[in-house]
Amino acid sequence: MHELIWLSKTEEETRRCGYLFAENCRGNVVVLLNGALGAGKTVFVRGLASGFGVEQEISSPSFNLMNIYSGSRHKLFHIDAFREKFLTWGALNLDDIIVEPFCCAVEWPEHFFEYPEDLAKFYVTIEPSNECRLITIKTQDKNLLFQLSVKD
Numbered sequence: 001m002h003e004l005i006w007l008s009k010t011e012e013e014t015r016r017c018g019y020l021f022a023e024n025c026r027g028n029v030v031v032l033l034n035g036a037l038g039a040g041k042t043v044f045v046r047g048l049a050s051g052f053g054v055e056q057e058i059s060s061p062s063f064n065l066m067n068i069y070s071g072s073r074h075k076l077f078h079i080d081a082f083r084e085k086f087l088t089w090g091a092l093n094l095d096d097i098i099v100e101p102f103c104c105a106v107e108w109p110e111h112f113f114e115y116p117e118d119l120a121k122f123y124v125t126i127e128p129s130n131e132c133r134l135i136t137i138k139t140q141d142k143n144l145l146f147q148l149s150v151k152d
Helices: 011-024 041-051 142-151
Strands: 002-008 029-034 066-070 075-080 102-107 120-129 132-139
Touching: 002 011, 011 041, 011 132, 029 041, 041 075, 041 102, 041 120
Parallel strands: 029 102, 029 120, 075 102
Antiparallel strands: 002 132, 066 075, 120 132
């Protein structure tokens, strides 16, 4: 597993990290977002959406469970599993509604199980640290991490 740590001092920098991630993303991906309430997970997803060409306003799907956005580059499925105990890909019928290329961004992924094995998975952890946030991205795709690191 390869890892990149990004230091974010502002909400805009957290959004930019998501934007750069999306800008360099190819194919279908699952982004698993970990972090405490208010850590910046939805801000990161706003950056993803912008990078994928979504023009709609992005809000947390805390009460809807999932929001779907169409971008010019990718379709974005934003899932917030905070209120769920055990959620599966099949329970959401994602195979029936997924349109490629897509990104499935999951907040509180510890409540979401059974991801298709063939999807590229990115583990993003956002942790407050003093007056900034540490954004850690882990994946098997070292090329994407390299592209992000040279744009930092």
